[in-house]
Amino acid sequence: xxxxxxxxxLKLMVLAGLTIAGILVILIWxxxxxxxVTYLRFVIQAAAxxxxxYIFTYPIWLLIMLIVILAMSIVFGRFxxxxxxxxxLYMDLITVARKALxxxxxxxxDRLNKFLHxxxxxxxxxFLLLPAVLLxxxxxxxxxxxxxxAEVLGGPFKPMNILLGPIIPLIVPWAGPLVIGDVNFSxxxxxxxxxxxxxxxxxxxxxxxxxxxxxxxxxxRRVWCRFCPTGASLAVVNRFKGFKWAPALHLEKDExxxxxxxxxxxxxxxxxxxxxxxxxxxxxxxxxMLCLRCVEMCPYEGCLKLKIGGKTIFKxxxxxxxxxxx
Amino acid sequence: MISQQKKYMIxxxxxxxEELRNSVKATSxxxxxxxxxxxxxxxxxxxxxxxxFDEVADLFGKREKEIQAAKESGKxxxxxxxxxxxxxxxxxxxxxxxxxxxxxxxxxxLGDRVVPVEVCPVIRSTIGAKMIGxxxxxxxxxxxxxxxxxxGMTKLGEILSDxxxxxxMPIPRxxxxxxxxxxxxxxxxxxxxxxxxxxxxxITRKKLKSAIEKTQKATKAFRRLQELRKGNPVIMGxxxxxxxxxxxxxxxxxxxxxxxxxxxxxxxxVRRKEWSCSLDAPRVMVxxxxxxxxxxxxxxxxxxxxxPQGVLxxxxxxxxxxxxxxxxxxxxxxxxxxxxxxxxxxxxxxTCPCFTSKDGNADRINWxxxxxxxxxxxxxxxxxxxxxxxxxxxxxxxxxxxDGINIPVYYLDTEYTREDVGQMKTRVEAFxxxxxxxxxx
Ligand code: SF4
Ligand code: SF4
Ligand code: SF4
Numbered sequence: 001x002x003x004x005x006x007x008x009x010l011k012l013m014v015l016a017g018l019t020i021a022g023i024l025v026i027l028i029w030x031x032x033x034x035x036x037v038t039y040l041r042f043v044i045q046a047a048a049x050x051x052x053x054y055i056f057t058y059p060i061w062l063l064i065m066l067i068v069i070l071a072m073s074i075v076f077g078r079f080x081x082x083x084x085x086x087x088x089l090y091m092d093l094i095t096v097a098r099k100a101l102x103x104x105x106x107x108x109x110d111r112l113n114k115f116l117h118x119x120x121x122x123x124x125x126x127f128l129l130l131p132a133v134l135l136x137x138x139x140x141x142x143x144x145x146x147x148x149x150a151e152v153l154g155g156p157f158k159p160m161n162i163l164l165g166p167i168i169p170l171i172v173p174w175a176g177p178l179v180i181g182d183v184n185f186s187x188x189x190x191x192x193x194x195x196x197x198x199x200x201x202x203x204x205x206x207x208x209x210x211x212x213x214x215x216x217x218x219x220x221r222r223v224w225c226r227f228c229p230t231g232a233s234l235a236v237v238n239r240f241k242g243f244k245w246a247p248a249l250h251l252e253k254d255e256x257x258x259x260x261x262x263x264x265x266x267x268x269x270x271x272x273x274x275x276x277x278x279x280x281x282x283x284x285x286x287x288x289m290l291c292l293r294c295v296e297m298c299p300y301e302g303c304l305k306l307k308i309g310g311k312t313i314f315k316x317x318x319x320x321x322x323x324x325x326x
Numbered sequence: 327m328i329s330q331q332k333k334y335m336i337x338x339x340x341x342x343x344e345e346l347r348n349s350v351k352a353t354s355x356x357x358x359x360x361x362x363x364x365x366x367x368x369x370x371x372x373x374x375x376x377x378x379f380d381e382v383a384d385l386f387g388k389r390e391k392e393i394q395a396a397k398e399s400g401k402x403x404x405x406x407x408x409x410x411x412x413x414x415x416x417x418x419x420x421x422x423x424x425x426x427x428x429x430x431x432x433x434x435x436l437g438d439r440v441v442p443v444e445v446c447p448v449i450r451s452t453i454g455a456k457m458i459g460x461x462x463x464x465x466x467x468x469x470x471x472x473x474x475x476x477x478g479m480t481k482l483g484e485i486l487s488d489x490x491x492x493x494x495m496p497i498p499r500x501x502x503x504x505x506x507x508x509x510x511x512x513x514x515x516x517x518x519x520x521x522x523x524x525x526x527x528x529i530t531r532k533k534l535k536s537a538i539e540k541t542q543k544a545t546k547a548f549r550r551l552q553e554l555r556k557g558n559p560v561i562m563g564x565x566x567x568x569x570x571x572x573x574x575x576x577x578x579x580x581x582x583x584x585x586x587x588x589x590x591x592x593x594x595x596v597r598r599k600e601w602s603c604s605l606d607a608p609r610v611m612v613x614x615x616x617x618x619x620x621x622x623x624x625x626x627x628x629x630x631x632x633x634p635q636g637v638l639x640x641x642x643x644x645x646x647x648x649x650x651x652x653x654x655x656x657x658x659x660x661x662x663x664x665x666x667x668x669x670x671x672x673x674x675x676x677t678c679p680c681f682t683s684k685d686g687n688a689d690r691i692n693w694x695x696x697x698x699x700x701x702x703x704x705x706x707x708x709x710x711x712x713x714x715x716x717x718x719x720x721x722x723x724x725x726x727x728x729d730g731i732n733i734p735v736y737y738l739d740t741e742y743t744r745e746d747v748g749q750m751k752t753r754v755e756a757f758x759x760x761x762x763x764x765x766x767x
Binding site: 104261262267279297 | 501502507531542545546549553652653655657658659660661662663666667670671674675677685689692693695696699
């Protein structure tokens with residue numbers, strides 16, 4: 001009973017949230033405040049969270065989501081990470097809390113950051129291949145395609161679950177594996193951890209994981225995104241010849257306008273250094289999640305641009321320019 | 327054994343000091359008045375808002391008295407020689423920042439008594455100004471921040487320490503090494519401690535934040551002015567340079583207001599199409615050694631009063647457009663990030679030739695290319711005073727790049743003297759002539 005009421009209440013809250021988000025987006029566009037990317041991003045992230053929240057109950061949709069996310073990343077890079085991923089929003093909100101407390105974040109050493117970044121591809125590969133390997137080691141009696149598929153997608157190491165981890169909405173009253181009080185919490189990856197453990201460990205490990213990610217992202221911005229397998233992206237294809245066209249949505253830098261002031265490097269929440277270090281031209285690092293914080297903060301008009309195909313959709317402004325709003 | 331006497335400065339009798347000061351001051355007053363009169367005459371439709379800047383440009387006038395009064399009420403004054411000094415920290419400690427480099431020709435001769443004439447005249451002139459107590463801002467400073475940029479500046483701080491506490495701030499000469507920013511940041515922290523000790527005011531997070539916001543506003547006004555120079559000339563280059571330069575000693579909040587007011591007026595002029603000179607005047611950019619008010623105004627004067635007349639639309643001078651172009655970009659308003667932001671603003675964005683990097687001083691080249699394109703510059707004058715090694719040496723590379731984009735560049739070397747004006751005039755006018763001819767084609 002309580003659970004149902006809570007569930008209904010949450011649904012209503014989400015609906016209200018969606019409406020408010022929609023109104024906000026319209027207002028922001030109207031006022032020409034769209035340049036305040038940081039706020040716009042929160043609104044869109046919230047809307048995305050609500051959407052995921054709803055489709056979460058339909059597994060087939062989740063499968064489609066996964067395909068869309070992976071396919072999208074070929075053309076749009078990690079746009080998903082910057083703007084849509086609920087786990088990303090969650091970490092961003094922790095960052096907001098930290099900022100409110102006036103506590104400074106820590107940075108990972110650049111080399112470790114790069115290492116984690118590369119490790120991600122290994123993780124991705126492992127998760128994708130494990131079911132197949134297990135299948136080979138322990139072949140099924142019948143090789144009917146349906147069973148194979150079920151095994152691959154739903155077997156002991158469900159790649160779909162792992163990859164969808166970040167988009168698991170954080171509170172799902174009816175499906176969460178972790179019960180605290182009357183409310184079920186669904187936290188990314190927790191379900192899988194519980195699946196691999198049992199007894200008391202099935203509670204302790206998920207809790208440790210939750211605490212680690214909370215503390216981790218409090219200290220280090222977007223800590224999970226540094227090695228998240230779902231975040232693997234355009235660079236996977238971009239590394240191969242003939243795929244240079246792939247990242248249609250990308251950042252570009254004007255060499256002559258860049259004063260190498262270093263702001264873009266400092267403000268990036270996943271510590272991308274390429275925007276700063278690259279002399280100019282197309283920036284195609286797969287570390288970048290296209291959150292556009294650097295474009296927003298670069299103080300030189302037109303120095304950084306977000307382009308799709310040949311068209312500029314957003315560019316850095318002289319944010320010191322007297323605007324109508326002040 | 328090293329005795330306690332002055333390390334460098336020679337003893338001069340009080341009487342001689344007085345005499346010299348009075349005579350140099352008298353000349354300087356004349357020069358300032360004359361410069362302003364000529365600026366008024368050259369500029370068509372000179373904005374009314376310039377009157378304020380004409381007034382604060384008087385080095386021995388209103389601003390000196392204000393600082394004097396502030397000092398009497400207990401405020402401290404902190405002077406600095408290079409624009410790397412963290413103005414925000416000085417402001418946050420409720421002290422007054424002033425830049426004290428000297429532009430007086432006459433005092434450079436006096437400086438010859440302490441250092442050989444091969445030394446850069448900006449340095450000699452500052453030493454000379456100190457010998458006779460000429461510069462009000464240098465005299466009023468309670469301490470000096472000496473940023474160890476070029477060799478001259480490095481030793482200048484040492485020499486001036488004969489009179490005042492001097493806080494040396496070493497810079498890393500290679501900007502893009504991983505340790506550079508860390509090193510510079512440590513230096514900032516040291517200076518922060520020194521400022522706090524001198525003023526007795528702690529630089530808190532809140533105070534530093536409001537100081538940063540203050541300079542950001544100044545940058546905003548400053549950039550607005552430079553933006554207005556992109557189109558048809560609506561303000562003469564010398565007037566803009568004077569506005570830029572008064573920032574070095576004026577009250578920053580007031581300066582910001584006045585500059586915004588000036589920009590409002592200029593925008594109005596753009597609307598009414600009231601230009602400050604003929605639209606045919608070649609658009610010139612100067613780069614090189616800093617040019618400092620009041621005496622070292624000869625090159626801009628020659629350009630803008632020459633026949634044919636040129637107009638300065640942009641410059642790459644640390645005494646003018648580089649002063650405030652780069653803002654302090656704060657990500658999170660914590661003490662830590664503000665310090666990072668201040669550190670980066672002064673060090674990383676600088677185009678000073680004291681630096682090198684993997685790619686040489688590419689930052690300076692990019693700055694110039696951007697200015698040339700956006701401000702529609704037709705010719706560049708590369709100005710160097712004799713003894714200014716780093717600017718002189720970078721000429722070759724800059725010329726190669728500018729040749730590549732077909733922008734004429736003219737190397738003009740001079741001294742802190744009025745004697746070569748005639749000869750310079752011929753050279754500058756020949757260059758302007760050539761630019762005009764090019765435009766006609
Ligand atoms: S890296 Fe992973 S957790 Fe981070 S935003 Fe992307 S998908 Fe979400
Ligand atoms: S913030 Fe802009 S100007 Fe500064 S280093 Fe980055 S790209 Fe260059
Ligand atoms: S490089 Fe810029 S757009 Fe990419 S993640 Fe960093 S701040 Fe966001």
